[in-house]
Amino acid sequence: MDDQGTAGPARQRLHRRRRRLLLLLALVTVLAVAGAVWLQGSGEDGIPIAEGGPATFAPTPTAPTPTAPTPTALPPTPEPTTPPAFDRAQLSITDPASSWVVVNKARPLSPIDWAPADLVPIGNGYQLRAEAAQAMDAMIGAAAAQGLGLSVQSAYRPYEYQVGLFSAQVSRFGEERAEIQVARPGYSEHQTGLAADVGGGGCDIESCFATTAEGQWVAAHAHEFGWLVRYPEGRQDVTGFKYEPWHVRYVGVPLATEMQRAGVPTMEEFFGLPAAPGYPG
Template structure:
């Protein structure tokens, strides 16, 4: 996992792996309608909507529909229904450690990204974790709670019904051979560095940057990439906006509602 042999991330990996047979650990409020610990709320910056550049339409796809590739899911924007299941999950044709289901569009983009990374010298990659159902997320989240408590769990794992993995658009990526899996040091591996610089070319966003915990509500996860499509990913890369919350002018989501 990382050199921090007793860190919460390592401990949760053991608990979750034992409970689910998974390798590693995966890291209410206005619902989404179907058509590092977090800082104190008082210190939370408020995102401001970025101006719409000429030619890019921020309203082209909905951000509230769980079936939309632009859906924004966070601690104040749960999925509705909470047990949502994507209709077009397929097996992603890439090396994997756990079930590699992703939505069809995301799976194709992931396969192309892995092939290009290897061709460009970044080394091999594999899917550590992909789509997870509501029921699986219950087990994952409870595993974190058992090992690091609710506050620790909330910093690194979504509660059931609030997880991007449930959309079929999010993937945790690790290196081949396995090194720095689900740990901050993955960001400094050849694979992690390549992904941070190039994932947008294939429609993926590094969803939880190191400097945006107060916005996203999650610790730095250089392994967690969310498919949003090439147009949006390219626009965010070009404008330097690194979170969906800031791009769409949404409130920060550092904590769940009491």
């Protein structure tokens, strides 16, 4: 009898038991490792897996990573804008029909007896060119809204009228004084239909107008309606006329406003024209 014959089956049983034990150990190890991985909860990219395991894998909201502010395109910085230069040549200063026409003792109207074609009545028998009439209405209305009573004392004067007025002044005061007070025919702004003499505050066509509330309002606000106090104080050497706080000349709001802004009180200076203190010759 061979020992193996009796020992053989016993050893085989032992082997089987060991194998089962090893299998069991391996199974336990596999389960332990799987459990550990599960508990550690780590996904592919190191993203923690949500409770419930891989079956419910979903990217969980992650805390927003602080990001550097994205450089956004800034709105283009506007170029420093300089207002377009006032075009001093946009209207004629020679054409008698132009609202910018400069008339003085060196610049008579041409033709000398020129008359406007668009005169309209403005009350009290006075007339102005249509645009100036509208601007006078607006100015008188604005003054009235401030409780000030402005009135027109003279407006358009035709060439023939100026002929009579001038000769009357000459015979009364002599030519030298007449020429300071009244323009020669053809040299008067009143002939353009764009000039007027205004009064108020108990002072009409006198230097005292400058001291009235009406006169002071005109000095401060006339430009807003397109009017200039055409013969300002201290400019007789330029305009040829002493200070006339009552004589206003319509040039339109753009020019009147620009002259005010620039601080240039006379048309002669504004347009770079020679001073006209007296008649040539």
